Amino acid sequence: MARQRAAWWVWVVGMLALSGCASTPAPDTGHFVARSVTVEGRESRYQVFVPRDAQAQRGTLPVVLFLHGSGERGSDGKRQTHAGLGPHLREHARDFPALVVLPQAPKDEEWSGINNRIALAALDATMAEFGADPARQYLTGMSMGGYGSWNIALDNPTRFAAIVPVCGAVLAPHAVRASLFVESVAAEADPYAAIAARLNTTPIWMFHGAQDDVVLPEDDRRLKAAFDHAGAADVRYTEYPQGNHNAWDATYADPAMWAWLFAQRR
Numbered sequence: 001m002a003r004q005r006a007a008w009w010v011w012v013v014g015m016l017a018l019s020g021c022a023s024t025p026a027p028d029t030g031h032f033v034a035r036s037v038t039v040e041g042r043e044s045r046y047q048v049f050v051p052r053d054a055q056a057q058r059g060t061l062p063v064v065l066f067l068h069g070s071g072e073r074g075s076d077g078k079r080q081t082h083a084g085l086g087p088h089l090r091e092h093a094r095d096f097p098a099l100v101v102l103p104q105a106p107k108d109e110e111w112s113g114i115n116n117r118i119a120l121a122a123l124d125a126t127m128a129e130f131g132a133d134p135a136r137q138y139l140t141g142m143s144m145g146g147y148g149s150w151n152i153a154l155d156n157p158t159r160f161a162a163i164v165p166v167c168g169a170v171l172a173p174h175a176v177r178a179s180l181f182v183e184s185v186a187a188e189a190d191p192y193a194a195i196a197a198r199l200n201t202t203p204i205w206m207f208h209g210a211q212d213d214v215v216l217p218e219d220d221r222r223l224k225a226a227f228d229h230a231g232a233a234d235v236r237y238t239e240y241p242q243g244n245h246n247a248w249d250a251t252y253a254d255p256a257m258w259a260w261l262f263a264q265r266r
Contacts, residue, residue: 028052030093034077035129037121040114045077046122049089049100050130058131062098062262064138065123065160067145067152069248073107080104084142084166088252097262098138101126110179111141111148119152135266140164142248143215150182154198162203162264164257167212167247169219170195192219196226196235203234203264207251209243236260 030051036043054061068080080086080102089096103119105111111119126132139160141149146168153163170191172181185191206224208217217239227235240247251257 028094030054030089030096032081032089035122035125036077037118037125039118039121042114042118044103044106044118044122045075046101046103047077047081047086048126048130049086049096049102051096051098052094054099054130059133061130061132062136062138063123063127063130063132064098064100064140064261065119065152066100066102067111067119067139067141067148068102068104069141069143069145073105073109075104075106077104084145084248085140085252087249099126099130099132105144111145112151112183116148116152116155119148120156136161136262136264137266138162138164138261138264140166141168142166142251143168143245144180146215147180147182150195151184153202154182154184154195157198157202158266160202161266162205162261163199164205164207164251164261165220166207166251167209167215167245168206169215170223171219173215190226192222192226193230195223196230196232200227200230200232200235203260204232205236205238205257205260207238207240207247207257209240209245209247211242211244212247214245 030049032047032049035048036045066085068084072080072083101123103122105115109115137160139149139153146165149163149165153160170182172178185194188194206220208220210217220237224237240250
């Protein structure tokens with residue numbers, strides 16, 4: 001009887017150990033974790049994608065700050081993972097090699113002002129928690145987030161090793177969205193030349209769909225011409241001939257873009 005009782009306890013302990021393992025994320029798979037940050041009295045929830053073996057790579061991990069588009073605004077702290085870079089990360093959870101910070105702008109607000117300061121605070125907190133390499137900070141955003149990429153980069157011209165604005169622009173796309181524009185060059189006679197002058201040493205790769213009827217590609221074309229005129233060392237522009245507003249799926253699925261991005265260092 002004593003032996004049977006002992007064998008039963010061994011079985012119970014083994015089952016508990018197995019159930020505990022089943023509830024823990026697989027150590028060889030990247031995953032999202034939820035975090036929050038408070039800036040100027042406003043609490044904001046955000047997500048962090050943590051790559052596999054992150055602990056073993058402390059101090060060397062690249063980190064990407066991703067700014068979502070208009071459709072992902074809110075306060076749930078999750079919607080920003082459902083379009084753009086988030087689906088790509090889920091598809092490549094086992095092999096994506098970088099931390100990714102995904103903040104969320106509130107409903108009916110833009111990537112400007114306090115929302116940009118919150119995004120940077122989330123980036124700072126992620127770098128401290130997971131040990132990112134400060135020389136390998138990257139910035140990307142889509143649509144509204146493409147505008148936000150310019151806003152944040154212009155306010156922090158020496159921080160990011162490279163930026164990838166996707167289907168963004170400089171001027172407001174439509175009269176009904178007059179609040180969406182690149183703020184720090186709004187008063188300039190030539191905002192395109194002003195951006196090129198301030199960021200001409202930053203590696204940049206812009207992407208846009210030629211058939212985009214939501215944010216027209218004309219601003220990105222003018223930006224590329226302005227950077228070329230300024231003698232920028234590495235500013236690229238890819239326009240998908242048949243692409244409409246959704247240029248992000250093709251961009252984030254492009255291995256050449258990621259190889260270029262992660263090769264950049266400050």
